[in-house]
Amino acid sequence: xxxxxxxxxxPTRIHRSQLxxxxxxxxxxxxxxxxxxxxxxxxxxxxxxxxxxxxxFFVENPTLKxxxxxxxxxxxxxIPMTRFLFNSVVVTGCVVFLSITISAMAxxxxxxxxxxxxxxxxxxxxxxLMFVPAAIAIPRYFIVDTLGLTDNLLGHIIPILxxxxxxxxxxxxxxxxxxxxxxxxxxxxxxNFMIFRKIIIPVIMPAMATVAILAFQMAWNNTETSEIxxxxxxxxxxAFYMTTLTGNLENRVAGQGIAAAxxxxxxxxxLIIFIFMQSRVIxxxxxxxxx
Amino acid sequence: xxxxxxxxxxxxxEALFFVWPFVxxxxxxxxxxxxxAIYLSFTYFNTVQAPxxxxxxxxxxxxxxxNVFMMYxxxxxxxxxxxxxxxxxxxxxxxxxxxxxxxxxxxxVLTLIIYSPSMTAAVAMAVVWLVVFSGDAxxxxxxxxxxxxxxNEPIQxxxxxxxxxxxMIAVTLWNSMGVGFLAMLAGILNINQEQYEAGYIDGIKxxxxxxxxxxxxSMKPQMLFGAVMAVVGTFQAGDIGxxxxxxxxxxxxxxQVIINHIQDYGFIRYDMGYASAVSVVLLIIVYGLSKxxxxxxxxxx
Numbered sequence: 001x002x003x004x005x006x007x008x009x010x011p012t013r014i015h016r017s018q019l020x021x022x023x024x025x026x027x028x029x030x031x032x033x034x035x036x037x038x039x040x041x042x043x044x045x046x047x048x049x050x051x052x053x054x055x056x057f058f059v060e061n062p063t064l065k066x067x068x069x070x071x072x073x074x075x076x077x078x079i080p081m082t083r084f085l086f087n088s089v090v091v092t093g094c095v096v097f098l099s100i101t102i103s104a105m106a107x108x109x110x111x112x113x114x115x116x117x118x119x120x121x122x123x124x125x126x127x128x129l130m131f132v133p134a135a136i137a138i139p140r141y142f143i144v145d146t147l148g149l150t151d152n153l154l155g156h157i158i159p160i161l162x163x164x165x166x167x168x169x170x171x172x173x174x175x176x177x178x179x180x181x182x183x184x185x186x187x188x189x190x191x192n193f194m195i196f197r198k199i200i201i202p203v204i205m206p207a208m209a210t211v212a213i214l215a216f217q218m219a220w221n222n223t224e225t226s227e228i229x230x231x232x233x234x235x236x237x238x239a240f241y242m243t244t245l246t247g248n249l250e251n252r253v254a255g256q257g258i259a260a261a262x263x264x265x266x267x268x269x270x271l272i273i274f275i276f277m278q279s280r281v282i283x284x285x286x287x288x289x290x291x
Numbered sequence: 292x293x294x295x296x297x298x299x300x301x302x303x304x305e306a307l308f309f310v311w312p313f314v315x316x317x318x319x320x321x322x323x324x325x326x327x328a329i330y331l332s333f334t335y336f337n338t339v340q341a342p343x344x345x346x347x348x349x350x351x352x353x354x355x356x357x358n359v360f361m362m363y364x365x366x367x368x369x370x371x372x373x374x375x376x377x378x379x380x381x382x383x384x385x386x387x388x389x390x391x392x393x394x395x396x397x398x399x400v401l402t403l404i405i406y407s408p409s410m411t412a413a414v415a416m417a418v419v420w421l422v423v424f425s426g427d428a429x430x431x432x433x434x435x436x437x438x439x440x441x442x443n444e445p446i447q448x449x450x451x452x453x454x455x456x457x458x459m460i461a462v463t464l465w466n467s468m469g470v471g472f473l474a475m476l477a478g479i480l481n482i483n484q485e486q487y488e489a490g491y492i493d494g495i496k497x498x499x500x501x502x503x504x505x506x507x508x509s510m511k512p513q514m515l516f517g518a519v520m521a522v523v524g525t526f527q528a529g530d531i532g533x534x535x536x537x538x539x540x541x542x543x544x545x546x547q548v549i550i551n552h553i554q555d556y557g558f559i560r561y562d563m564g565y566a567s568a569v570s571v572v573l574l575i576i577v578y579g580l581s582k583x584x585x586x587x588x589x590x591x592x
Binding site: 008009010011012013014018021022024025026028029032033035036038039042053054055057101102103105106108109110113114115116118121124125127128129130131132133134135136137138139140142143147158159160161162164165167192193196213214217220221223228239242243245246247256259260262263264266267270271274275278279281282283284285286288289290291 | 302303305306307308309310312313314316317319320321322323324325327328331386389390391392393394395397399401402403404405406407408410411412413414415416417418419420421422423428429430431434438465468470473474476477478479480481482484487506510511512513515516519520522523526527530534537550553554557558563566567570573574577578581585588589590
């Protein structure tokens with residue numbers, strides 16, 4: 001007979017009965033991991049291994065030469081690679097900071113304050129969850145152009161600040177905070193701004209961390225703003241620079257190692273941030289439900 | 292009376308202080324572009340001259356004149372979305388469910404691995420895919436299949452109208468365990484244990500029944516969130532074909548999906564009015580499909 005305790009969800013310790021799940025999961029994760037392992041392997045390959053026939057998956061004599069080449073090759077051309085990296089770091093930093101700030105502020109207001117357009121804003125935002133940004137790249141360009149944000153680092157930042165998913169996740173999280181807590185603070189004379197800073201922010205840290213990750217991925221991986229809004233090459237980002245490395249890659253074996261090194265620089269920050277924030281993300285996602 | 296007015300006003304202003312930065316950016320870069328796209332879809336606009344109002348002509352042309360759209364783009368989009376959307380969604384749920392069966396420590400590691408493809412930028416992964424699917428004998432897939440004797444000569448994977456679509460689907464499924472997957476994992480983990488106990492007392496016999504009668508109904512809101520994210524992600528992901536083949540249009544339109552069609556008309560042919568009409572159709576499709584998911588998973592009060 002199937003007893004309940006034999007099939008426990010979220011178990012506290014490893015048990016023999018979990019073996020079948022492990023088998024599936026490990027096989028699938030190994031498969032998922034292949035391209036990423038390949039990226040690491042490729043980035044560390046010396047030139048003779050890149051040219052090897054038949055090609056070998058794993059690197060034999062790892063070297064950092066591809067990374068050095070990445071820095072050197074591009075410093076020969078007009079714009080050093082570090083310039084793109086610098087742009088990316090500045091842009092991503094600003095997007096993460098500003099978008100979590102505006103999402104947290106709006107999330108607090110939509111959840112705990114009473115005002116006229118509250119319902120309208122929340123519903124518009126839920127509809128915007130179903131929104132495909134790539135569909136409106138054209139009119140967005142006209143607006144960015146009208147506002148004078150083309151050929152301006154702000155053009156990477158301002159157009160992507162409003163994140164419907166970010167506001168949604170934070171608002172759902174603020175909903176969990178009991179209203180009594182806010183009322184009593186209000187009776188004690190706290191202004192809304194003090195309540196926001198002293199009560200709300202500390203409690204919604206997990207949600208803000210989650211939105212920070214999503215904002216980071218969006219900004220760091222973004223090529224569209226460089227492609228469409230920036231004619232001045234010195235203002236383009238590292239993600240865009242990557243696309244120039246992958247062009248015609250199949251026929252340039254020597255470029256493959258350099259491109260893989262750049263891909264790794266794109267990937268690793270995402271990985272590190274998620275490792276540190278994972279448990280907070282799962283906490284936040286528990287409240288992500290749409291009703 | 293005057294007192295309450297000013298009190299109301301103050302309350303509005305205070306709320307406004309918190310919402311204005313979001314509302315402003317949201318309006319400027321999401322609401323207005325959608326309105327402009329709808330307006331442009333009724334015009335002929337080549338970016339040089341001012342938009343000229345032509346009524347429904349773009350939509351009529353889309354439905355009656357655009358052979359590429361009817362013969363390639365629509366069937367491709369349909370095929371791609373039908374496999375990647377539900378496929379990625381079911382895969383996400385299944386993996387999340389499997390992960391919920393093991394203890395936290397090992398779960399964290401495996402979750403990281405399964406989620407990692409989704410956090411990787413498409414441009415970064417292009418490096419891997421282009422080398423793996425490289426068309427000469429030294430390409431990894433070609434070399435592997437040649438050594439097994441499955442094929443006799445190398446295949447131009449990403450340039451081939453026969454294979455491009457399948458490669459696009461495989462690559463997209465591989466990174467479809469995104470935000471929706473995390474939401475569903477959290478949803479499964481947060482279901483009250485007592486509900487399962489009660490379910491088994493009520494006569495649930497196996498784990499499949501348990502998933503169907505307890506797990507899914509208990510996490511409908513997360514299931515819905517995951518579904519909406521899957522719909523949006525699927526229609527957004529179409530760009531991969533252009534990245535793999537390095538060309539828009541893709542070889543013989545084999546990987547051309549609706550997003551590529553918009554870019555083709557908008558940024559290559561500069562027919563912004565027509566591109567906007569296609570955009571509006573895309574937004575309507577995504578909205579409609581999301582609404583269907585809504586019906587499926589709505590909490591019945």
